[in-house]
Amino acid sequence: MNNVVSKMLIVLQLVFSLLFMCFAGAVYSFQQSWRVKAETTQKSLNEKTQQVSQITADRDRDLGQKDADLKVERDKAEAAAAKLKQQEADLQRLQSELAQTQQQRDKLLADSQVLQAETEARIAESVDLRVETQKLRQTVTEELAEIRGLEDRNLGLSGAVKEAKEREIGHLDEIGRLSNLLRYYKIDPRKSIAVPESEDIAKVDGLVVATRRNQTRSAEHVEITVGSDDQVKVGMLMDVYRADKWLGQIRITDVYPDSAVGQVIENKRNGTFAKGDHVTTKL
Amino acid sequence: MSQQNSDPTIYDGLMFVALGAVIVGIVFLCLTLDKYGWTTAS
Numbered sequence: 095m096n097n098v099v100s101k102m103l104i105v106l107q108l109v110f111s112l113l114f115m116c117f118a119g120a121v122y123s124f125q126q127s128w129r130v131k132a133e134t135t136q137k138s139l140n141e142k143t144q145q146v147s148q149i150t151a152d153r154d155r156d157l158g159q160k161d162a163d164l165k166v167e168r169d170k171a172e173a174a175a176a177k178l179k180q181q182e183a184d185l186q187r188l189q190s191e192l193a194q195t196q197q198q199r200d201k202l203l204a205d206s207q208v209l210q211a212e213t214e215a216r217i218a219e220s221v222d223l224r225v226e227t228q229k230l231r232q233t234v235t236e237e238l239a240e241i242r243g244l245e246d247r248n249l250g251l252s253g254a255v256k257e258a259k260e261r262e263i264g265h266l267d268e269i270g271r272l273s274n275l276l277r278y279y280k281i282d283p284r285k286s287i288a289v290p291e292s293e294d295i296a297k298v299d300g301l302v303v304a305t306r307r308n309q310t311r312s313a314e315h316v317e318i319t320v321g322s323d324d325q326v327k328v329g330m331l332m333d334v335y336r337a338d339k340w341l342g343q344i345r346i347t348d349v350y351p352d353s354a355v356g357q358v359i360e361n362k363r364n365g366t367f368a369k370g371d372h373v374t375t376k377l
Numbered sequence: 378m379s380q381q382n383s384d385p386t387i388y389d390g391l392m393f394v395a396l397g398a399v400i401v402g403i404v405f406l407c408l409t410l411d412k413y414g415w416t417t418a419s
Contacts, residue, residue: 127412
């Protein structure tokens with residue numbers, strides 16, 4: 095142990111032993127535990143793997159749900175497509191109906207225009223008819239007034255007829271008495287006696303009251319305002335005139351005290367007789 | 378060879394110190410291995 099080499103080896107042994115201790119202590123103190131890290135990493139890996147599995151399951155479940163939803167949506171889309179097709183068919187049908195309706199509308203419009211024109215014409219016609227009706231009402235009123243006048247006149251004439259019948263009865267009695275008287279003097283009352291007709295016929299002027307044709311319209315009678323009180327007799331001829339125009343001649347057929355009726359002599363007619371015309375025995 | 382029972386020198390003490398350092402180092406290495414469960418890479 096006295097030699098230098100041994101001492102040096104001892105010192106080197108000491109140095110290396112100390113170095114070994116220091117490195118071993120450093121390794122123990124400062125080295126990282128790879129096992130713990132590996133276990134931690136493995137644990138984390140397991141957790142991640144579990145999460146991945148969970149996510150995959152969730153994804154699969156979502157995919158299944160999505161597939162189901164997709165199928166449902168596809169069915170809905172098919173149903174909607176069928177409905178759309180049906181609606182397109184309905185639309186075409188409605189368009190055709192619309193076209194027909196428009197044609198009918200145009201036709202109805204044309205008809206309504208025609209009817210409107212016809213209505214306007216009817217309105218104008220009704221206005222004319224209303225005016226005509228008013229005229230007819232006025233005419234009816236006038237005719238009624240005339241009828242009332244004629245009725246009054248008829249009443250007067252009825253009284254005159256009654257009076258004439260009484261006079262006729264008196265005349266018949268007188269004729270009977272005169273016939274008896276003629277028979278008493280042996281004179282045939284049926285034989286006509288020629289009596290000189292009086293040539294001095296008084297001038298009698300009157301007016302035409304009314305003119306009327308008989309039922310067969312074969313003859314026209316004229317009523318005048320002069321009668322037996324004015325020396326008018328049956329069979330007398332009288333002239334009818336209006337202003338300066340001579341209208342014709344009548345023959346007296348019926349005579350009343352203040353009126354007479356004459357028949358128009360057709361072959362001596364020169365116009366139409368009317369109410370207000372003048373009648374006279376001498377022109 | 379006559380000096381067989383000589384007194385220990387400083388170098389003897391240094392050798393024991395070196396021995397103790399080796400033992401401490403071995404203990405550190407054993408503790409380190411204990412962290413890995415005394416298993417080796419296979």
